[in-house]
Amino acid sequence: MPEKEIKKINLIFCGTPDFAVPTINLLKTHPLVNLLKIITPLAKPAGRGYKLCNPAVAEYAVNNQIKLLQTESINKEVAAICENRNENENENENENKNELDIILVLAFCQFLNSKILQLPRFGCFNIHASLLPKYRGASPIQHAILNDEKITGITIQKMVSQMDAGDIVLGEEISIYENEIGGELTDRLKNLSATVADAFINKMFDVKYNGATLLTTPQDEKLVSYAPCLKREDGEINVSRLTTQSARAIQNRIRAFAPWPGTFCIINGKRIKIIESSIPDYSLIPKNLLPAPGKITKNRWLLFGCADAALHITKVQQEGKKVCSDQEFINGIREDELILGDKQTL
Numbered sequence: 633m634p635e636k637e638i639k640k641i642n643l644i645f646c647g648t649p650d651f652a653v654p655t656i657n658l659l660k661t662h663p664l665v666n667l668l669k670i671i672t673p674l675a676k677p678a679g680r681g682y683k684l685c686n687p688a689v690a691e692y693a694v695n696n697q698i699k700l701l702q703t704e705s706i707n708k709e710v711a712a713i714c715e716n717r718n719e720n721e722n723e724n725e726n727e728n729k730n731e732l733d734i735i736l737v738l739a740f741c742q743f744l745n746s747k748i749l750q751l752p753r754f755g756c757f758n759i760h761a762s763l764l765p766k767y768r769g770a771s772p773i774q775h776a777i778l779n780d781e782k783i784t785g786i787t788i789q790k791m792v793s794q795m796d797a798g799d800i801v802l803g804e805e806i807s808i809y810e811n812e813i814g815g816e817l818t819d820r821l822k823n824l825s826a827t828v829a830d831a832f833i834n835k836m837f838d839v840k841y842n843g844a845t846l847l848t849t850p851q852d853e854k855l856v857s858y859a860p861c862l863k864r865e866d867g868e869i870n871v872s873r874l875t876t877q878s879a880r881a882i883q884n885r886i887r888a889f890a891p892w893p894g895t896f897c898i899i900n901g902k903r904i905k906i907i908e909s910s911i912p913d914y915s916l917i918p919k920n921l922l923p924a925p926g927k928i929t930k931n932r933w934l935l936f937g938c939a940d941a942a943l944h945i946t947k948v949q950q951e952g953k954k955v956c957s958d959q960e961f962i963n964g965i966r967e968d969e970l971i972l973g974d975k976q977t978l
Contacts, residue, residue, distance in 0.1 A: 639841050640666040642733045646740040648672055650688040654826040655738055664837045669699040707745045746793055756791040761821045765851040767859040768796035774814050775859035777888035783807055786828045799848035804828050813890040867895040871926040871972055879943040883909050898973030907947035907955050928970040934958035
């Protein structure tokens with residue numbers, strides 16, 4: 633008697649950073665998924681010693697004995713992608729086991745060309761860390777905080793040649809906490825990604841085996857916004873930013889860019905990392921201690937003068953030193969006046 637067919641979704645996963653690991657872990661153990669292989673970029677030099685460092689996704693694949701393809705461009709790997717047969721399959725199983733149903737992408741850092749998009753039976757789908765059409769691009773989490781959003785979430789969209797522009801399959805939203813930083817929101821969203829991926833797999837299983845129709849929603853192009861790649865210089869708090877932005881906007885930048893790319897300023901010629909800040913209770917601060925826009929005061933508090941009010945910088949780190957409170961920083965300053973620099977070559 634022939635073996636009974638095991639009904640599963642045949643899937644290839646593409647991803648790069650640690651953000652993708654919870655979703656891969658879900659796929660690896662999901663009873664409805666046949667994870668054919670993982671595709672991720674090549675190892676790159678990193679750290680002070682510029683040693684080759686594998687993406688977190690590659691490390692996970694190796695440690696869990698999942699077939700891995702590392703490439704500088706997925707678009708050069710048509711032949712490898714078409715080799716869909718899992719090494720553990722036997723010859724008696726149904727031929728449909730060999731068919732690639734889906735390529736699922738999460739934080740992959742490479743564009744898929746039209747030829748790759750057409751390879752899977754049902755298409756390629758991207759898990760994106762925003763409520764599309766808001767914040768298409770590489771840094772949606774940071775931009776949501778930067779722009780003082782109150783909610784964000786995870787969206788799965790069917791991929792097209794234009795970045796993050798495909799029809800929406802499903803999504804789930806979460807609130808952004810009042811003082812939440814970028815790293816904290818990232819951790820919550822990477823776990824939510826796995827939850828939404830689970831719902832997606834169940835939906836696609838019904839499409840493949842139960843004749844269900846995949847319902848999608850086109851994105852409203854009028855609501856599109858973008859979240860481009862961040863650079864280290866985006867984190868500089870300088871005179872120009874302080875004199876044109878509110879205290880809340882500067883605080884949001886500090887929150888959004890923690891821990892990466894981080895925020896910093898140049899004070900009396902020294903580069904200072906800004907770790908934490910808060911909006912002070914202005915009733916507790918004498919008016920003569922409040923700095924003008926673009927200025928710094930260092931009496932009982934380290935205060936930055938913004939366009940509308942002062943921002944309390946509560947934790948900082950000088951180069952080569954440990955993180956300290958603003959009071960500890962102030963106590964170690966010999967100069968009578970703090971002068972905020974504008975630009976420095978990084």
